[in-house]
Amino acid sequence: MTRPPDLVYAVDERPPWGILIASAAQHIALMAVTLVFPIIIAREANLSGVQFLDLVSLSMLGLGVATVCFSLRSRYVGSGYLCGAAYTAIFLGPSLFAVRQGGLALVFGMTIVAGLVQLAVAPLLRRLRALLPSEIAGLVIAVVGLALAGLGVRYSLGIDAQHQRINPDYVIVAGISLAIMIVLNIWSKGYGRMFCVLIGMVAGYAASAVLGALDLTNVVPQQGLSLVRLPRLEHLNWSFDAVLVAPFAVAALAATLRAMGDVSNAQRLNDSDWVRPKFGSLAGGVAANGLAVVFCGLVGSCGLNTYSSSIGLSGATGVTSRSIGYAIGVGFVALAFVPAAAMVLAAMPLPVMGAALFFTAAFVFTSGLQMITARMLDARKNIVIGFSFAMAVVADVYHGALMGVPLVLQPIFGNSLVLGTFCAVVLNLIMRIGVRERVSIRLEPGGINREAAELFLAEHGARWAARRDVIRRATFGVVQVLEMLGDPPGGVEVEASFDEFNLDLRIRYRGTPLIIPERKPTPREVIASDDGETLLAGYLLRQSADRVHARASGDAAELTLHYDH
Amino acid sequence: MSNAALNIGQVRAGSVCIVTLAGRIDSTNANDVMAELTRLIGSGEKSILVDLGAVLYLTSAAFRALLVATDEAERQAARFALCNIAGHVRELFEMGGLLDAFAVHGSREEALKQFG
Numbered sequence: 292m293t294r295p296p297d298l299v300y301a302v303d304e305r306p307p308w309g310i311l312i313a314s315a316a317q318h319i320a321l322m323a324v325t326l327v328f329p330i331i332i333a334r335e336a337n338l339s340g341v342q343f344l345d346l347v348s349l350s351m352l353g354l355g356v357a358t359v360c361f362s363l364r365s366r367y368v369g370s371g372y373l374c375g376a377a378y379t380a381i382f383l384g385p386s387l388f389a390v391r392q393g394g395l396a397l398v399f400g401m402t403i404v405a406g407l408v409q410l411a412v413a414p415l416l417r418r419l420r421a422l423l424p425s426e427i428a429g430l431v432i433a434v435v436g437l438a439l440a441g442l443g444v445r446y447s448l449g450i451d452a453q454h455q456r457i458n459p460d461y462v463i464v465a466g467i468s469l470a471i472m473i474v475l476n477i478w479s480k481g482y483g484r485m486f487c488v489l490i491g492m493v494a495g496y497a498a499s500a501v502l503g504a505l506d507l508t509n510v511v512p513q514q515g516l517s518l519v520r521l522p523r524l525e526h527l528n529w530s531f532d533a534v535l536v537a538p539f540a541v542a543a544l545a546a547t548l549r550a551m552g553d554v555s556n557a558q559r560l561n562d563s564d565w566v567r568p569k570f571g572s573l574a575g576g577v578a579a580n581g582l583a584v585v586f587c588g589l590v591g592s593c594g595l596n597t598y599s600s601s602i603g604l605s606g607a608t609g610v611t612s613r614s615i616g617y618a619i620g621v622g623f624v625a626l627a628f629v630p631a632a633a634m635v636l637a638a639m640p641l642p643v644m645g646a647a648l649f650f651t652a653a654f655v656f657t658s659g660l661q662m663i664t665a666r667m668l669d670a671r672k673n674i675v676i677g678f679s680f681a682m683a684v685v686a687d688v689y690h691g692a693l694m695g696v697p698l699v700l701q702p703i704f705g706n707s708l709v710l711g712t713f714c715a716v717v718l719n720l721i722m723r724i725g726v727r728e729r730v731s732i733r734l735e736p737g738g739i740n741r742e743a744a745e746l747f748l749a750e751h752g753a754r755w756a757a758r759r760d761v762i763r764r765a766t767f768g769v770v771q772v773l774e775m776l777g778d779p780p781g782g783v784e785v786e787a788s789f790d791e792f793n794l795d796l797r798i799r800y801r802g803t804p805l806i807i808p809e810r811k812p813t814p815r816e817v818i819a820s821d822d823g824e825t826l827l828a829g830y831l832l833r834q835s836a837d838r839v840h841a842r843a844s845g846d847a848a849e850l851t852l853h854y855d856h
Numbered sequence: 857m858s859n860a861a862l863n864i865g866q867v868r869a870g871s872v873c874i875v876t877l878a879g880r881i882d883s884t885n886a887n888d889v890m891a892e893l894t895r896l897i898g899s900g901e902k903s904i905l906v907d908l909g910a911v912l913y914l915t916s917a918a919f920r921a922l923l924v925a926t927d928e929a930e931r932q933a934a935r936f937a938l939c940n941i942a943g944h945v946r947e948l949f950e951m952g953g954l955l956d957a958f959a960v961h962g963s964r965e966e967a968l969k970q971f972g
Contacts, residue, residue: 741882763944771915774883814923814957827952828916834951 292562299485299609302372302561306612310485314610315618317489318375318601319626321651322354322619323636324644328378329593330637332386336395338526347637348522348627350378350592355623357583357595361576362616370576372557373616375601376583380438381545382594384705385538388698392535395591396528401539402588404531408543409550409581416551416577417570423551424791425567426756427715429662430676431552434683434711435599436656439648441687446645460502461642468495468646476607476650485608488647495643504640520630527591534698539594541702543584545709546596548716550580553597556658560606566665566758566856567791603651606658667762669753671722675715683711726754731786734773741773744785755789761854764835765794768852771835772798775805775828794854804841804848807833861885863910864892872903872971874964878910881918889918893925893936902934905967909940919954926958935959939967 300306306314329350333343357376363369382405389397416423445451447465449458472491475483483490499505554576555568576597584594605611626632663676686693686707693704703709732747734740745766752762769785776783779800786797812826833839838853862885865876873896881889896904906922922938929936937959941949949955961967 767913767915767944767948770882770913774915774917811953814927817920818923818927824916824920827919831916831948831952834953835948 293564295561295563297609298561298611300612302557302611302613304612305614306610310482310610311612311615311618313482313486313489314608314612314615315622317486317608318358318604318615318619319622320489320492320636320639321600321604321647322358322375322377322598322623323351323639324600324647325377325379325595325598326350326354326637327644328380328383331383332390332395332398332593335387335390336398338395341523342526344520344630344633345522345524345526346591347633348520348630349524349590350587351623351633351636352522352590352627353583353587353592353595354378355620355627356586357579358616358623359620360579360583361597362613362620363575363579364613365575368575368579368582370554370557370572370579371613372554372561372572372576373601373605373611373613374553374557374576375598375604375616375619376595377598377601378593379546379549379596381542381549381596381702381706381709382539384701385535385542386593388538388701389532389535393530393532395526396530397532397535398593399527399588399591400529400531401535402592402594403529403585404536404588405539405543405546405594406581406584406586406588408540409547409577409584411581412544412547413574413578413581416574420568420570420791422716422720423548423568424666424719424756425555426663426666426668426672426676427712427719428552428555428568429659429665430679430715431548431659431708431712432556432599432662433656433659434680434708435549435552436603436652436654436659437683438687438707439600439603439655440652443645443647443649443652446641447649448645449641460504461645464495464498464502464504464640465642465646465649467498468492468643469650472646472650485610487608488604488650491650492639492643492647495640495646499640499643504642505638507634507638517630519628522627524591529588537699538702541699541709542594543581545702545706545712546580546584546594547577548712549599549708550577550597552659553599553602555662556599556602556655557605557611559658559662560602560611599655600648600651603654603658606654607651665758666756667749667753667759668756669750671726671754672756675718675722678718679711679715682714683707686710728755728790729786729788731784734783734785736778736780736782739773739776739778739783741770744769744773747785748787751787751789757789757794758856761794761856765796765852765854768832768835769796769798771828771832772805772850772852775825776800776802789856792856794856796852796854798850798852800848801846802848804843805829805832805850807839807841809833862888864889869905869964869968872905872968873901874905874907876907876910880912881914881921883915883917886915886917886921890921890924893921894928897925897928897932897934897936903971904929904934904936905961905964905971906936906938907940907964908938908945909942909964911945914945914948916952919952923957935971937961937967937970939964 361374364371449461475487
């Protein structure tokens with residue numbers, strides 16, 4: 292793992308107390324935006340003021356416990372990276388249906404089932420890795436970024452289903468908030484960059500108060516608020532319904548994919564040499580997600596997930612220390628017992644939410660694009676990525692029409708992330724048909740065609756969605772070998788075999804084995820004769836490949852170039 | 857990698873002769889590069905800057921051509937430097953541990969400042 296130079300605090304580094312607390316507060320403010328989902332469910336269940344307050348407090352407790360679980364670095368639970376938690380639209384559809392069918396008890400019961408599904412899936416992830424290559428993880432992240440940006444715009448402009456009009460006050464608040472975040476992030480250093488989102492959100496609260504967009508009266512119970520209050524568990528009850536297992540299980544699988552994408556992104560932020568997800572960390576993250584969802588069901592809240600915006604915030608500020616995850620956990624648990632804090636966060640003005648979501652979405656979206664474009668893409672992969680991305684957009688554009696599908700399919704068709712990911716996984720499986728992993732090309736004697744060898748590697752590299760840098764090194768290797776061989780009698784055969792972790796090239800010809808020196812030839816040796824150039828060529832081959840092996844049998848020789856992928 | 861053929865250009869900045877190489881340099885055309893550079897040195901040029909910014913790709917034959925030119929420049933007491941080595945070409949220089957074998961400048965402007 293190589294520490295990226297622009298990180299301020301890497302995952303294993305612990306910032307000073309002041310920065311730790313302020314960073315945690317910034318994440319808490321951003322994560323609190325997602326309390327809107329349990330609040331929607333509470334409103335649907337017609338909870339009274341006190342019960343509403345209980346549900347919000349317990350939901351904050353859930354966010355705290357979940358963030359600690361996600362960030363833990365242990366063998367079975369936790370991703371090992373700073374990874375915030377969030378209530379999500381993925382569980383909203385099934386939860387709203389459950390609340391209408393059987394009240395909150397059914398929501399809590401089925402949420403436990405969803406968590407158990409994730410716990411069951413976590414150990415299987417390593418076996419499923421061929422189905423989830425990094426370009427699909429990138430797609431998931433890009434789609435999440437797009438969805439967050441869309442939500443951010445909606446909140447910033449004050450648009451809702453009933454009022455398709457822009458609210459000028461919201462635009463002013465969101466504009467101030469967003470402008471502060473951007474200016475601090477781009478043109479300031481140190482604390483300004485590290486806390487740009489928090490400062491922007493505080494300014495947004497202030498602007499909302501001035502413009503009358505901050506209204507706490509709706510969320511404060513009539514009897515007032517005590518300073519410290521233990522959330523009551525009176526409304527807690529659990530029930531189960533077999534009909535709802537399918538939608539909750541699908542939602543759990545979708546949340547699993549998002550968790551995989553988010554943890555992959557957190558890994559990438561902390562490693563300049565990142566090339567593919569580390570599955571131990573992904574499995575730990577998904578197990579943590581399952582455990583946290585079970586916890587939420589047990590204490591009376593709804594399903595949650597990893598939070599892409601939180602990872603985006605880490606990327607924007609360069610602060611990715613795991614210890615901030617623990618501080619967030621402690622912070623949320625403490626806030627769960629302070630009703631006034633819960634209410635201030637629960638009453639966060641929509642344009643403030645919108646600015647924060649829109650700002651962090653930019654970092655989430657571009658992370659996804661970088662993961663996709665690091666791979667070579669041929670027509671098959673273009674179809675997988677392009678169609679799936681389009682379907683994700685379609686899910687939002689034609690949401691009403693797509694929700695006409697049977698209930699069991701609604702978690703797939705009713706959510707852009709789920710539909711996009713589902714398409715990507717299925718199309719990727721289909722497009723694997725006919726992709727050979729061992730291919731060869733014969734280069735005839737009488738003027739070895741090096742360009743044909745280059746084209747051969749470029750085409751198959753794209754079909755395999757191989758890393759660009761690896762194919763570039765492999766192409767150099769083949770061209771350099773062909774240059775060393777000249778025009779051997781009988782021509783040259785180049786064979787390439789590929790899997791997600793290895794690229795092996797075998798170059799066969801008639802002649803003597805090539806010399807691959809371990810020592811770098813001196814400039815004087817290279818200049819002295821053609822033999823010196825051959826030594827340099829061999830040395831370059833050794834340096835460009837991860838392993839080189841030359842052998843001969845009779846007059847047949849073979850050179851093997853291995854590249855880690 | 858592109859199949860672009862090699863183009864050798866030449867411009868002058870004061871007393872410095874700037875040779876621009878564009879495309880790919882391998883065993884099929886490395887001798888042309890070597891011949892052009894040694895011709896310039898032989899003709900009495902005392903400051904030669906080779907701009908590799910538009911080179912897409914090179915092999916050991918190209919490195920040898922540049923090393924021969926460096927050696928020839930030393931013998932003729934001429935100044936010889938490379939500039940604009942970036943991307944994949946830089947990777948190859950680094951891979952071969954060859955950056956130390958040449959006078960290397962980040963950009964043309966930086967090199968011209970050094971040449972004075």
